[in-house]
Ligand SMILES: [Zn+2]
């Protein structure tokens with residue numbers, strides 16, 4: 119049986135999204151904007167700052183980062199976020215593995231809304247005061 123290629127996860131929903139993105143020709147600037155929107159917000163902020171400081175368009179920044187990786191022999195060790203396998207932004211609201219409530223997080227692969235959920239104590243102690251589930255509108 120043929121093994122799927124490493125990192126290649128094909129979902130019907132994701133295939134539909136890919137079709138949407140390439141329906142019409144887009145410029146390099148539009149392509150870069152589409153891609154950087156999937157970065158974690160903190161990372162995106164620094165990339166935009168660097169782009170402005172260096173007066174380089176975002177698409178050149180992305181290619182420049184790839185070339186920097188090549189210089190450092192890091193092309194085979196990219197940092198892949200799990201949300202990208204589904205074609206989703208890193209900053210999307212996700213459901214907590216324990217309580218199932220939606221929450222936002224600056225950490226791209228966060229699985230639990232707060233430490234009471236992580237330690238399985240939410241049924242006795244409830245969520246912590248600053249639990250992000252309390253901020254989802
Ligand atoms: Zn939770």
Ligand SMILES: [Zn+2]
Pocket residue numbers: 231232233234235245246249250251
């Ligand atoms: Zn919580």
